[in-house]
Amino acid sequence: MEKPSSFSGLLRTKSDQLVEAVMAAMKSPAASESAEAGGGSVGGTLSRKPSKSLLAAGSPGRGATGGSSKNTHIRKSRSAQMKVELDEVSNGAALSRASSASLGFSYSFTGFTIAPDDIADSRPFSDDDIPEDLEAGTRKKTIQAEPTLPIYLKFTEVTYKVILKGVTSTVEKDILNGISGSVNPGEVLALMGPSGSGKTTLLSLLGGRLRETNTGGSITYNDQPYSKFLKSRIGFVTQDDVLFPHLTVKETLTYAALLRLPKTLTKEEKEKRAIDVICELGLERCQETMIGGSFVRGVSGGERKRVCIGNEIIINPSLLFLDEPTSGLDSTTALRIVEILQDIAEAGKTVVTTIHQPSSRLFHKFDKLILLGKGSLLYFGKASEAMVYFSSIGCSPLIAMNPAEFLLDLANGNINDVSVPSELEDKVGHSETETRSGKPSPAVVHEYLVEAYETRVADIEKKKLMVPIPIDEELKSKVCNSKREWGASWWEQFSILFWRGLKERRHDYFSWLRITQVLTTAVILGLLWWKSDTNSPKDIQNQAGLLFFISVFWGFFPVFTAIFTFPQERAMLSKERAADMYRLSAYFVARSTSDLPLDLLLPVLFLLVVYFMAGLRKSAGPFFLSMVTVFLCIVAAQGLGLAIGATLMDLKRATTLGSVTVMTFMLAGGYFVKKVPVFISWLRYLSFNYHTYKLLLKVQYEHLTHSVDGMKIDGGLTEVGALLAMVVGYRFLAYLSLRRMKLQNGA
């Protein structure tokens, strides 16, 4: 084919041809079929590569179906005739091709107007959006070209309910009521339905992310139940973009590659894979840009979504689940994302996606469709046959509308612009609104649609699900393998997570605010205790106040910084653990040590200022021992913060408990209360302030006295032992709490 002078030039030429083809289609039913067939090739030229659904829509088989349903309608009424034309639009896809080719201009003929939604959806790709090499056809599309284990997903009579506990009673709520369907390698299944209809719940169940006792029915992968093996074969893009805001696009994908790709690949090969995914998703221009978040400006919403998809497709998954990948994106970006999904499916993967309100262009790109309404199945089958099915049960749009909009209206029970069969019209109730509108209530429409699907289609579809999948037993049994395959050894995981943690928090790391805060406190303390001496017991007591403050200061801050560690990363941890990216122990050790360098640098600066300004014991030994004591206090206090955060996983509750604990430990630290009742005196042994204070007293005054202000100065080993036990014990508690969280999530 002759190369057009520009991409938009090509589109304009083809759109003119399409307008003619569509006009011919509108004039005669027979001509509509030939127009469709002709349109197929045009549509193929329009998309960046021949789209499966467009080509399929142009096939004689599908055209014939659209034609026969149309003839039935023509015999009915004038409004039915209108419907016929609309059916032709949606089923034959000729007009949808025309609308996508019309590229933003509206046209009206024979009383038919392209729906405004379609026009809005028909914005052209800008030439800038098309990478030059791709446009010229020199770049080979490589998305996920490597073969993977094909996975056939089948689900029968899937149910899910939640138990809602009220103050006085417990209520069971059905979220899904017997959903059945299937999707094969090479296909994209779209889950559609109004908000709250159960799309996310169904997707989570299919993706193995929701495995609770209150589920029913069967979900099989190559006719086998879910196994741990699948965790590393499934990509799951969640509705919310869970990414580290301070990593760049390239860093995000590189760390994902290093952690998730199999050990058989070298580090260089994994890094190259990340670059390939960047190119394949068209993220080259923003690869060095930070992801960004609520407070940091970063990549755009569409780019962020593509990074999320990249994070999952980097492992070349056999099954890819996406929860509303196009929400909040403009129609052109949404189209690009759906085209990427098509590419992935065409490479032999199985793709399931929820979608809120796709434009007509997007709708025609899905192979299969599930329409849910209030947790019940209203339609499962080929997306291209959805309109035919609803026509067959007497529901068709009365005005031109995007098929997805029509289906969502139906699923919502809104039949304002929909012709309905007489049996449904007869069910108009006596309520004021129903009498006024002359339409049955949404609940009645819902009931009718559920019943229609149950009686006309469900059994046929269920029988199809009984047919064994066409792959050999060896491949089927692979899915049953419950052995986990880690992408990296424990040490590699630790080191990758450690460096990732450092990079993510690099902006915090040398935060001048923190350094200024610590130095200012040190200077104020130095001035208040300026050149203090130890000539008398009273002077020693005065100086001891400074030592107690140091033990409180370095016990307080680490608790409150560590409390945030796990609750803040909860979503990321759940997501990555669900994908078996690393061992929890590797993450835990990396995360709890990656902040240590700065946490230990700040007290050095602090002590250098305070120690010499306040005139503490001037020799190297006491200085370094004081430093080690403060280090021990910090690491023990951090342990407590980690344990509280990991146990509660809720910042509000954790900070409340943290402040009560820190205050109690400070009071039991031995400075304020001298005569503690015996029954509560054990509390001081739990206080890191108490042990730190005793050690600091020992370091400063053991050569002068045996006790300071009633505190006995002794060997110090007990205090060191107690602090070390806290360092390990609190961390162990934090680790166990994280494990428990994992079990609760079923990940």
Ligand SMILES: Nc1ncnc2c1ncn2[C@@H]1O[C@H](COP(=O)(O)OP(=O)(O)OP(=O)(O)O)[C@@H](O)[C@H]1O
């Ligand atoms: N754990 C739960 N407790 C109570 N209700 C729940 C729970 N999980 C889901 N639901 C309810 O189940 C219904 C379906 O939720 P789901 O998130 O699957 O809907 P959705 O179709 O994905 O909605 P949206 O399009 O708005 O994301 C909603 O009414 C939701 O409130």
